[in-house]
Amino acid sequence: MSGDNDLIKLYSQRILALTADMPRTERLSDPDATVKKRSPLCGSTVTVDLKMADGRVVDYGQDVKACALGQAAASVVGAAIVGCTADQIAQARDELRAMLKSDGPTPSAPFEELEVLRPAAAYKNRHASILLTLDAASEAAHQAEAAQSA
Incomplete structure (x- = not known):
């Protein structure tokens, strides 16, 4: 039963509050890039749209079908x-992965609130869902940059 208690603790009030108040859930009508990612392990799916100008994200939208942690x-x-720049997004993705997989430091600002997900490190089957949005956003930002410089 202690495993069940640990799982209940994982879904803290802060995590549940974040899920209830997710920003930017409207897809963009004219994004510079769109990337959809799916976790084969759990079936979570995230689609992100973003617009960039002068090397920074200026608008963002997301459609998230994931567990509470995702x-x-x-x-x-x-x-x-x-x-944020594409490099900042990639750095946050790498830092989140390291936090979950090897007890690395909390992701850098402005993504430091991802610290709330540190208890999920013990649940490897949840890592893919947690990483989906930053994986998709990083890929989209790099695609947008490449398209704008072409």
């Missing part, structure tokens, strides 16, 4: 991503 990650990303 939704919480998407909520943090949606609140923090506007104004």
Whole structure:
């Protein structure tokens, strides 16, 4: 039964609050890039749209079909991503992966609120869902940059 208690603790009030108040859930009508990612393990799916100008995200939209942990990650990303460069997004993705997989440090600002997901490190089957939004956003930002420089 202690495993069940640990899982209940994982879904903290803060994580549940993030899922209830996810920003930027409207898809963009004219994005510079759109990327859809799916976790084969759990079936979570995230689609992100973004617009970039002068090397920074100026608009962002997301459609998230994921567990509460994936939704919480998407909520943090949606609140923090506007104004970021493609490199900052990739760095946040790499830092989140390291935090979950090897007890790395909390992701850098403006993504530091992802710290709330640190307890999920013990649940490897949840990592893919948690990483989906930053994986998709990083790919989309790099696609948008490449298209704008072509």
